[in-house]
Amino acid sequence: MKEASRTLLAVEDLKISFPVGGDMLGRHRQYVHAVDGVSFTLDAGETLGIVGESGCGKSTLGNLIIRLLKETHGRIVFEGREITALTPKEFKPYRRDMQMVFQDPFSSLNPRKRARDIIAEPYRVQTKLSRREIRANVEHMMELVGLDSSYLNRYPHEFSGGQRQRIGIARALALNPKLIICDEPVSALDVSIQAQILNLLKDLQQDLGLTYIFIAHGLPTVQYISDRIAVMYMGKIVELTSNTDLFAHTLHPYTEGLLSAIPVSDPSLRESHTGPILEGDLPSPLHLPAGCRFCSRCKYAQPICSRQEPQMREVLPGHFVSCHFPLETAEKTDASC
Amino acid sequence: MKDVLLRVDNLSVQFKTLDGVLTAIEGNSFTVRRGEVFCLVGESGCGKSLTSLAIMGLIEKPGIVKADDIMLDGRNICWLRESEMRKIRGKELSMIFQEPLTSLNPLFTIGNQMDEVFRLHQKAGKARAREKSIEMLRFVGIADPESIYMRYPSALSGGMRQRVMIAMALSCRPKLLIADEPTTALDVTIQKQILKLMKDLQRELDTAIILITHDLSVVAEMADRVAVMYAGRIIEQADVAALFQKPLHPYTEGLINSTIKLGDTRERLPTIAGTVPPLSAMPKGCRFHPRCRYATEICRAAEPPIACCEGGRTVRCFRYVDGEAREGGTKG
Amino acid sequence: MKKIKRFFKLLLRSSTGTTGMVIVLGICLCAIFANQLAPHNPNEMDLMNMTKPPFWMNGGDLNNVLGTDNLGHDILSRMLYGARISLIVGILATLASGIVGMVLGLVSGYFGGLPDGIIMRVADAFFAIPGILLALVTLMVFKSSGILTLVLVIAAISWVPYARLIRSEVLRLKEKEYVKAAKTVGASSWFIIFNHILPNVWPSFIVISTMSVAGSILTETALSFLGVGIQAPLVSWGGMLSDGRVLLATHWWVATFPGIMITIAILGITFLGNWLRDVLDPHNKGL
Numbered sequence: 001m002k003e004a005s006r007t008l009l010a011v012e013d014l015k016i017s018f019p020v021g022g023d024m025l026g027r028h029r030q031y032v033h034a035v036d037g038v039s040f041t042l043d044a045g046e047t048l049g050i051v052g053e054s055g056c057g058k059s060t061l062g063n064l065i066i067r068l069l070k071e072t073h074g075r076i077v078f079e080g081r082e083i084t085a086l087t088p089k090e091f092k093p094y095r096r097d098m099q100m101v102f103q104d105p106f107s108s109l110n111p112r113k114r115a116r117d118i119i120a121e122p123y124r125v126q127t128k129l130s131r132r133e134i135r136a137n138v139e140h141m142m143e144l145v146g147l148d149s150s151y152l153n154r155y156p157h158e159f160s161g162g163q164r165q166r167i168g169i170a171r172a173l174a175l176n177p178k179l180i181i182c183d184e185p186v187s188a189l190d191v192s193i194q195a196q197i198l199n200l201l202k203d204l205q206q207d208l209g210l211t212y213i214f215i216a217h218g219l220p221t222v223q224y225i226s227d228r229i230a231v232m233y234m235g236k237i238v239e240l241t242s243n244t245d246l247f248a249h250t251l252h253p254y255t256e257g258l259l260s261a262i263p264v265s266d267p268s269l270r271e272s273h274t275g276p277i278l279e280g281d282l283p284s285p286l287h288l289p290a291g292c293r294f295c296s297r298c299k300y301a302q303p304i305c306s307r308q309e310p311q312m313r314e315v316l317p318g319h320f321v322s323c324h325f326p327l328e329t330a331e332k333t334d335a336s337c
Numbered sequence: 338m339k340d341v342l343l344r345v346d347n348l349s350v351q352f353k354t355l356d357g358v359l360t361a362i363e364g365n366s367f368t369v370r371r372g373e374v375f376c377l378v379g380e381s382g383c384g385k386s387l388t389s390l391a392i393m394g395l396i397e398k399p400g401i402v403k404a405d406d407i408m409l410d411g412r413n414i415c416w417l418r419e420s421e422m423r424k425i426r427g428k429e430l431s432m433i434f435q436e437p438l439t440s441l442n443p444l445f446t447i448g449n450q451m452d453e454v455f456r457l458h459q460k461a462g463k464a465r466a467r468e469k470s471i472e473m474l475r476f477v478g479i480a481d482p483e484s485i486y487m488r489y490p491s492a493l494s495g496g497m498r499q500r501v502m503i504a505m506a507l508s509c510r511p512k513l514l515i516a517d518e519p520t521t522a523l524d525v526t527i528q529k530q531i532l533k534l535m536k537d538l539q540r541e542l543d544t545a546i547i548l549i550t551h552d553l554s555v556v557a558e559m560a561d562r563v564a565v566m567y568a569g570r571i572i573e574q575a576d577v578a579a580l581f582q583k584p585l586h587p588y589t590e591g592l593i594n595s596t597i598k599l600g601d602t603r604e605r606l607p608t609i610a611g612t613v614p615p616l617s618a619m620p621k622g623c624r625f626h627p628r629c630r631y632a633t634e635i636c637r638a639a640e641p642p643i644a645c646c647e648g649g650r651t652v653r654c655f656r657y658v659d660g661e662a663r664e665g666g667t668k669g
Numbered sequence: 670m671k672k673i674k675r676f677f678k679l680l681l682r683s684s685t686g687t688t689g690m691v692i693v694l695g696i697c698l699c700a701i702f703a704n705q706l707a708p709h710n711p712n713e714m715d716l717m718n719m720t721k722p723p724f725w726m727n728g729g730d731l732n733n734v735l736g737t738d739n740l741g742h743d744i745l746s747r748m749l750y751g752a753r754i755s756l757i758v759g760i761l762a763t764l765a766s767g768i769v770g771m772v773l774g775l776v777s778g779y780f781g782g783l784p785d786g787i788i789m790r791v792a793d794a795f796f797a798i799p800g801i802l803l804a805l806v807t808l809m810v811f812k813s814s815g816i817l818t819l820v821l822v823i824a825a826i827s828w829v830p831y832a833r834l835i836r837s838e839v840l841r842l843k844e845k846e847y848v849k850a851a852k853t854v855g856a857s858s859w860f861i862i863f864n865h866i867l868p869n870v871w872p873s874f875i876v877i878s879t880m881s882v883a884g885s886i887l888t889e890t891a892l893s894f895l896g897v898g899i900q901a902p903l904v905s906w907g908g909m910l911s912d913g914r915v916l917l918a919t920h921w922w923v924a925t926f927p928g929i930m931i932t933i934a935i936l937g938i939t940f941l942g943n944w945l946r947d948v949l950d951p952h953n954k955g956l
Contacts, residue, residue: 053524054495066853095855108846112868118847121864122854160612161381171850190380190551190613195595195606202605217524220597224606247600261529263558265598267577270558277533278526281494355678 008179008211009042009065014074016064020286032285034060036235037074039312044178047205047212049226049243051219051258055282056232058215062181065213066100067091079178096126099172103184105164109156115142115167116152122174141170145200162193169200173208181213186221198225219262223247231255234285234293237312241319251315251326253298254278292324300325342545343369343392343513346405350387353399359616361387361400362569366643369513372543374536376556376577379566380592382613385549388566389515392547393432394422410512428458431506435518437498441490447474447501448486454508469508477504478534496527500534507538514539515547520555532559553596557581565589568613568624575650585652587629623655631656679948686944692937700753707746708734711904715741720920736922738912744922748930751906754899755886755934758820762885763878765824770831771874777832778839779862789836792829800826801891808897819898823888831877838873842866872949879942883935890931906931 015036022029035057042048050058063069065076067083076084083094099122102108109118116138123134139149145166156164165185172180182201186194202225204210216222222229229246231239231254239252250256257278264273280297289295291306298305305324312322315329349363362384369375377385391402394417407415409430414422426432434440442450451470455461461469467486474482477500490498499519506514516535520528536559539546548559556563560577565586573586584590591609611628614620623641626632635655644657680686699706709715715737722729723736723744735744777788804822811818842848842865851861892898893907894914901908906927913924 053526068849068852092855095853098853100850100853102846102850104846108850110845110847110865110869113864121851121856125851125854125856125860162612168850175854191553191592192380192595192609193612195597195608198597199605199608219525220599220601223599224597224601257526259599261526262599263529263532263552263554265554265557265596266581267557267560268581277529279530281496281527355675 006044007041008044008079010075010077011041011065012039012075012077014038014061014064014071014076016060016069016071016073030286033235033288034285035064035071038232038235038237040230040237040240042179042211042213044211045205045209046227047214047225049214049216049222049229050232051216051222051229052232053217053258053282055234055285057235058217058232059183061232062100062183062213062215066098066181067095092126096175097177098179098181099175099177101165101168101172101180101182101185104188105161105168106156106188108168109164111156114153114155115147115159118156118167119170119174122171126175137174138170141174144173144204145170160193161189162196165189165193165197166200169197169204173204176208177210179211179213181215183215184217185214187216187218194221201225219258231258234282234288236293236322237320238294238323239319239321240312241316241321245316245319249316249319249328251319251321251328252294252323253300253327254294256327257297292322300327340371341368342371342410343547344406344408345388345392346407348388348391348402348404348407350384350391350396351401351403353401356617360569361616362391362566365566365571367564367571367574369545369547370562371512372539372545373561374539374546374548374559376560376563377547377549377566378551378553378556378563380551380613382568382616383566384569385566386517389432389517389547389549393426393430393515394419424458427454427506427511428509429512430515431509431511431513432515432517433499433502433506433519435521437495437502437522438490440502441498443490446487446489447493451486451501451505451508454505458509470504473504473508474501477501477507477538478530479504494527495523496530499523499527499531503531503534503538507542507544510542511544513545513547515549517549518551519548521550521552528555535559553592565592568619569616570624570653572625572654573650573652576648579648579650585646585650585657586625586654587631588625591628623653680944683944683947685940686948689937689940689942689944692933693941696752696756696934696937699749700756703749703753707743707749708732709743709746711742711747711750712902713742715743717741720916720923722920723922735926736920738909738923739916739920744909744926747904747909748906748927750904751909751927751930752934754816754903754905755889758816758823758889758899759882759886761816761820762823762827762889763881765820766827766881766885767831767874767878769824770828771835771870773828774832774835775839775862775866775870778836779843779858779866785836788832792832795826796829800888804888804892805895805897808892816899816903819889819892823885823892826888827881827884831881834873834877835870838870839866842869876942876946876949879938879945883938883942886931886938887935 015033017031017033020030020032038061040048050061052058060069064071071084074084075082078094078097083091119138119141120134123129123137129137138152142149142152147163147166151159159167186197189197198221201212205212214222214225223243226243228240228242230237231252233254239246239255246255247259250259261278264270278297283289283293283296289306291308292310295301295305302325310322310324312320314320315326346366348365350361352359352361365388377388379385387396390396392407394414396402404415406413414425448467448470451473452466455466455469471482471486474485479485479497479500485493485497493501520531523531532555535546538544548555550556556577563575563577563580564571565573565588567588573580573584573589580589581593584593588609591607594607595609597606609628614627620627622638623636626636629636633655641653641655641658643651643653645651646657680690718733718737719741720739721733721737724731724734729736733743733745737743773788777785803826807822808818848861848865851865889898889905890907890910893905894911896911899905899908909927910924913927916923
């Protein structure tokens with residue numbers, strides 16, 4: 001039962017650029033704008049899915065929100081407090097409220113530490129609990145994620161991929177966070193294990209009232225677990241709307257291409273599933289086109305697309321898109337750039 | 338009815354380790370017909386990659402390959418010497434891998450590596466090899482083959498590299514192409530392009546493809562026939578339509594059910610309980626029984642034989658031993 | 670218990686590893702039990718029996734199994750006591766340079782930026798100067814060449830490879846997701862270094878240390894041979910080489926046996942080090 005929605009997180013025009021190349025004097029230096037002006041809000045208790053392909057900046061965005069990276073521009077407001085204005089020291093207590101679940105079950109756990117030490121670490125860093133209290137908490141966490149507490153003394157290599165991911169989730173839950181950023185948490189797992197972990201995440205959200213940002217490159221998975229979805233392309237959000245609307249009223253050509261690229265789930269659908277195939281590759285991030293970044297691959301592009309970057313606007317209620325000619329409210333002609 | 342191109346009979350691969358001899362795959366038999374797409378699907382560790390490496394003759398010590406027979410186009414290839422195998426690899430039998438970056442040598446240009454295939458197998462001279470390489474690059478849909486020919490692998494995107502790999506693999510018009518998770522490392526839009534390319538090329542060259550994947554949707558998209566592997570055994574084989582419409586083996590059923598489809602509205606995803614046991618601790622009897630909800634006494638005691646069902650399907654499960662489904666008891 | 674059994678199983682699989690281990694253990698035993706094993710006092714001069722050949726040659730006998738040098742010292746006894754000195758110097762020098770190299774490598778690798786720049790430039794400077802030369806000059810200037818000075822000098826010229834290797838390990842480990850996880854919880858840099866980086870750097874450290882012992886022993890030998898290392902009445906293999914150099918044409922055994930001993934020792938340590946590296950390489954884990 002959701003409480004009256006309140007905004008937990010607000011991201012405003014967030015940007016980060018990484019310098020590349022250049023000589024000793026700093027000339028000819030270029031920048032990769034990994035995240036280039038991202039804005040959205042997140043309500044308590046909801047799950048926002050962020051989906052996109054490689055190079056779109058979704059993982060970087062996750063790292064920015066959790067303050068593993070420092071933004072070059074923009075604000076992040078968490079529960080009314082502007083956390084981007086805080087020093088690392090001031091921010092430390094806020095870390096209890098937001099945690100991350102990582103992608104790779106093999107490198108997200110220190111191979112030389114036992115499961116109980118891995119889950120105990122957040123307590124050691126953030127609290128002054130006694131050993132006994134920490135131990136009790138750790139056992140409770142193991143239970144929450146469905147692992148037998150007899151496994152506590154084992155090392156990561158003694159666990160399967162799915163079990164390791166559970167330990168990672170237990171670690172993320174240790175400090176009772178409000179927000180959990182899941183960065184491709186099931187991509188490295190087998191299909192049958194993915195289902196287990198997704199069910200676990202759903203249950204935990206319900207039982208503990210968590211808010212999720214779910215980052216992944218697979219649309220079916222993101223769609224399954226999210227309430228709203230943001231589609232990212234080359235550092236920007238190109239479409240942001242509710243789960244159902246993304247499919248029922250697809251507005252951005254990239255989203256359309258993404259949807260049609262998903263392989264069928266059943267061979268009988270092969271004939272009927274013919275959509276436009278997205279040709280070409282991503283343009284180099286160092287040589288961004290002047291206008292819309294998607295222009296070079298877009299079937300519906302018009303002259304203005306290569307000249308002017310579209311702004312994000314609300315085209316349908318609750319449905320945002322950055323495109324000069326969204327698929328549903330504009331006349332479109334098939335033209336190439 | 339197409340004729341048989343590859344026949345594998347009773348293939349097994351074992352490894353000598355510190356913990357003794359471990360059997361990675363055992364008792365696997367299947368056939369691939371000329372010009373068809375045969376999918377080998379299973380989760381990590383099930384032995385699908387090993388199967389393909391065994392067919393290619395690429396398994397070295399401490400691995401031991403045993404088979405009753407491996408026949409390619411009527412010719413026995415499992416007892417060939419390495420020198421003879423090398424004549425076949427790249428020419429009649431080709432392979433592409435998951436990570437195109439590590440399959441291509443970063444120190445040589447694309448052109449250099451592609452020419453190698455022609456010079457080796459067709460004894461082509463420098464100029465002729467270059468000509469054929471560029472033609473091949475164009476064939477796989479690369480827009481500017483002359484300039485790609487001159488570049489190094491690191492300058493290309495993942496999708497491009499995979500196209501180059503496919504071009505190299507198909508250079509000598511092999512009868513059989515083994516593709517080991519060729520699109521797993523690629524974005525979904527690029528995956529779509531590559532899969533379409535493979536399908537088009539396969540039709541045009543009449544090359545059979547063994548497509549190894551863990552992704553059931555790739556199977557649904559591409560396969561003509563499918564073999565499902567679990568813990569080193571092929572546990573079910575069928576035509577792709579039949580497999581999805583009516584999966585026989587409980588594992589296949591579980592896999593198909595736990596796969597998320599677009600627009601999935603199920604509140605909870607069905608799962609397969611438990612995890613794959615490690616090679617050194619395989620259960621007695623049917624390898625799947627600890628996770629199977631239909632398991633009975635006999636399942637715990639002995640490994641099920643291969644049962645033949647209607648439509649030429651086979652399945653390794655005691656529920657079908659009489660040729661039709663029997664109700665098993667529910668697992669305790 | 671299971672771990673120890675596994676360890677020996679692994680060891681016995683490698684012929685070089687086993688050989689190395691046997692040699693190293695042998696030398697350690699010689700060093701520890703030199704008192705019991707040596708037939709004579711190494712400094713005892715037997716002027717009646719100068720430059721006596723080994724027992725299997727004309728004029729030799731079992732009293733001095735490997736012969737004597739020009740002052741009547743028993744070669745075998747001196748070799749056993751020499752093992753002690755070589756091992757002590759080798760191990761202490763390795764410890765000293767190891768600790769310094771480890772700390773500098775950790776700081777340099779983890780923090781990067783200015784500290785990294787400074788430390789690496791200092792390392793380059795040290796590395797550019799030929800080690801032996803530096804050691805020679807230092808020892809001559811400081812006149813006193815007790816074991817401690819020797820150890821410090823050898824450490825001073827050996828820390829650079831340590832620092833560089835540890836630094837590159839740290840650079841690799843820094844990017845691991847479990848380090849990121851620690852950061853998201855608010856762990857401080859030093860917390861991460863001690864809890865996450867250090868435990869994973871041990872394998873490399875052990876391998877480098879093993880090789881470093883060999884290097885230190887060789888350096889000590891060279892310095893003693895040149896006369897600035899171990900001084901009498903302490904016995905060292907290098908010193909024995911020096912004593913026997915002028916006698917090579919006539920009384921070859923005085924220099925040859927210590928020479929063989931040095932070779933075997935270094936070989937053994939190197940074999941063991943190679944095997945350790947293969948075994949501790951994370952890519953081999955789980956075999």
